[in-house]
Amino acid sequence: MSERHQLKQFLAGRIWLRHLMPFPEETVDEAIRQGEIHIEQGVTSKKTWHGTHYTCQRCHNENPTRFTVFTCAQCEAPCAYCRNCLNMGRVSCCSELLTWTGTLPAFPTQHRMNWQGNLTPSQQKATRELLDSTKQGVSHLLYAVCGSGKTEMLFQPIHYVLNEGKRVCLAAPRVDVILELLPRLTTAFPDTRIEALYGGAEVEHFDAQLILATTHQLYRFHEAFDVIFVDEADAFPYTADETLQRAVRKAAKPNAPIHFVTATPSSQLLAMNKKQGNISILARRYHGQPLPVPRSVALWNYDKQLKKKRIPAKLLRWTTERLDKQQPFLIFFHQIELMELAEPLFQKLDERICAVHAEHEDRKQRVQLLRQKEIPGLLTTTILERGITIPNVQVAVVGAEQTIFNKGALIQIGGRVGRSVPNTSGDFVLFHQGITHAMDEAKREIRKLNRTEVPQ
Amino acid sequence: MTCLLCDKSLDYQPTWQHFLGIQQDTSACPTCLEKFERIDQVIEDDRLDSVHSLYAYNEAAREYLHQFKFMQDVALAQIFSPSLRSVLNDSKKIVVPIPMHPINKRKRTFSQVDALLEAAKIPYQSLLEKTTESVMGEKSRSERLAMTELFRVTADIDSNEAIYVLVDDIYTTGTTLRHAAEALKQRGVHRVEAVTLFRPMREK
Structure with a gap:
């Protein structure tokens, strides 16, 4: 060449x-x-x-x-x-x-899709709607609860666009999501040139037709894509950084549809798609069971007690119960400092319990150990709020009243519970000192989604 | 304002000292600054009368120099302004930055030592000129020691009695500074000192 x-x-x-x-x-x-x-x-x-x-x-x-x-x-x-x-x-x-500014390169129009999974009726409906919007060139919001199989619903629309000889981008704010998506897409589209771009990755395939990229990487694109899918569109830093939102717009060709996929859309995103796009709501998980509704438990002065090197009684009871029943658990903290204070206290209960946060290089490995039941439970910051599946995991949030736990974060955290068969439910407890609007709204939203009728 | 190193927002509390200009603006958060290990090591050498290194060349320093020099983030020059000012506050001493070769400077778009001094508002005299394009960091120790003349004095030396202070970002083998001191001493300067931001520490 x-x-x-x-x-x-x-x-x-x-x-x-x-x-x-x-x-x-x-x-x-x-x-x-x-x-x-x-x-x-x-x-x-x-x-x-x-x-x-x-x-x-x-x-x-x-x-x-x-x-x-x-x-x-x-x-x-x-x-x-x-x-x-x-x-x-x-x-x-x-x-x-x-x-x-010269002539544009041509892309292949024959792509094999190697995916025979079954979609539930509600997934099929959402996929069809997303495909219709793609054909019409209208932006679409796929509002699908945690654990409803979002990625699988994108395969058909992506396949359609690739067969048109067009270029597609699947963007997400976090590199973890990109790295998790890459193997699934390379298996689904074995003959398609796919490339993942994130901080530190070099451009290797100049002719990639399907690009997976962190939203940051889209700074380096200009009117490139005929369709962009933004996964986890509500995750930090995408919502907080206006330049990232502009980057997505800029990377799309003029009038190209930009689809958003999320379990917790912001009101802004909902309003935008109500006005000038389509919305599909997927209220049920792929196994058809309702989302776990959080229960609130008051835990006064948890920070003072932890500083005095004492685990608050209710939290201690909850944790020992998980240890006795041998259920894996996640305990979310709002602050790294507080979590590190608590880590040695929990290690007295079981020395394998450990903490993870964004700067831990081996957090993936620790999550894997939890999945394999080598570790009984993890203490974590919001870093593990999305994208991970651990069978039969039980979840507690300490300090659920903190501003970092907004409605979206709480719903995402709850979304870790009961994702897989046969453990389709589990305990989701919010330890708080005072109930906030965000906690109420999260609970209301989960109940509302559970009440929604779904096609059979 | 956000921290220049980690982009977290800085706690800013208005104080009278700040209003009156006594207290300086900080450009990095305490967590990031803590990662730099202050050593204030002073050594004496046969050709250099003293070399004062402010910080240990640790992981944080390596990342700092990478972002400053190779990613060309000139804004980072401010971070060490207070510490540089505190050791270069003697107005009787003449501050001389170690220069870059003009071609390399054009490539980098700025000279890191000049940028550090300018950010700290320390007056300096560019008396030296680099004569080779080669860079120390790409050489082995023996190659460095075998080098001939690296610098030329370009301007007239006003006073032989004054103390000249060379400034560089990092002290490794000392070849650069020794060559620069040699060039000045050949012009009759009596005392040449040096200040460097970083210095690698031997593992104990």
Whole structure:
């Protein structure tokens, strides 16, 4: 394959720093001379009455605190660079961003789908609706409860788009989700070029038609995809970071549908799709059993008691009961410090109990040990609130009144319980000192979903 | 304001000291700053009259220099401003940064030592010029020690009696600093000291 052709496949749909292009300079220069590449200034500035307003042309960051101005030795002038997308290579006033303007590469239209799983009637209905929206080019919200088999419902719509010779992106805010999705999709589409992009991963297949990417990676795409699916659309940091939401919009071709998949849609997302899109609600898990409803138990001054090196009595009783019955358990904490204070206390009950949080490299391994019953239970922060399945796990939240446990987080945490057959239910307890609106709303929402009629 | 290293928001409490400009803005959170191990090691050498290294070159320092120099995050220069100011506050001493070769500087778009001093608002004189394009970090110890002249003095030395302080980001074998001191001493300077931000510590 010629280098020119590779360049086209690589750059089409991407926005890339000129000095980081994985091609020899002559190849890039030649394409520029042919008018196939557009060059853009990395950071543009606009003078206003109160100073200079900068915009990063890659991540569309406009927040003035996320720019730093320095005396640049290259352009020999004060130069601003963007700190928002710094880890993908610095974009500054004097750096050049390249986009492809030539003819677009063609993708194969014959794709084999190797997946014979059965969908429940409600899953089938949701898949059909999602496929219809994809055909019409309308954005769709798939509102499906935890453990309803969301990924499987995406296969048919993805297959349809691939067979049209179009490019698809499956994006998620967290790298854990991407790494979990990759093997499932490579098995489902064995002949399709698939690539996973996340922080630290290099671009290997320039001709990937199906791209799995963290939402951060979409900063580096520009009008690339005919359809984008955003999985776990409510997870941090996607909802908190406006530039990520813009990145998703920017990575899609104009008028391309952007589908959202989540178990806990924000009211904003619901409102947006009510106004200009479609919604499918999947209120029942694939095994058909209702979601576990949380019970609230007052646990006053748990923080003071833990600081005095004492496990509060109710929490102690709950934990010893789990140990006696040999049920795996997760205990969620709102703060790493408090969790680390509690860790040695729980280890007195059973020395195998340990804690996990975002900075633990081996958290995957510890979850695996819990699944294999090598560890009786884990203490965790909200890092394990989504994406994990442990048979027969029982869940407690300590300090459920804390603001970090909003409605979405509580529903996600509850979603860990009773995911698999035969343990389709389990204990989901909120230890609190004062019931919050979020706790009430989560409980109301779960009850409402459990009451919803489902097609048989 | 958020921490330059971990992006967590900084607790900001307005104080009179801050309002009057006595208290300086902090640019990193205490948790991140704690990871840097202050050593204040001063050693003497035959050609350098003293070398003062502020911090141990540990994991945090390695990550810091990576983001600052290779990811070109100039904003990080501010983090060590207070500590650099505290050791380079003598106005009688003349501060001389270790320069980069002009070609390398253009590639990096800034010189890290100049950026550190500018962020700390420490006046300095660029008296030296790097004569080779090669970089110390890519050389073995024996190659470094075998190097001939690395620096040239470009400006006139005003006063031989004054104390000159060389500033560099990291002290490894000391070759760079010794060459720079040699260049100054050949021009008749009596005393050359050095301050470096980091220095690797031997495992005990």
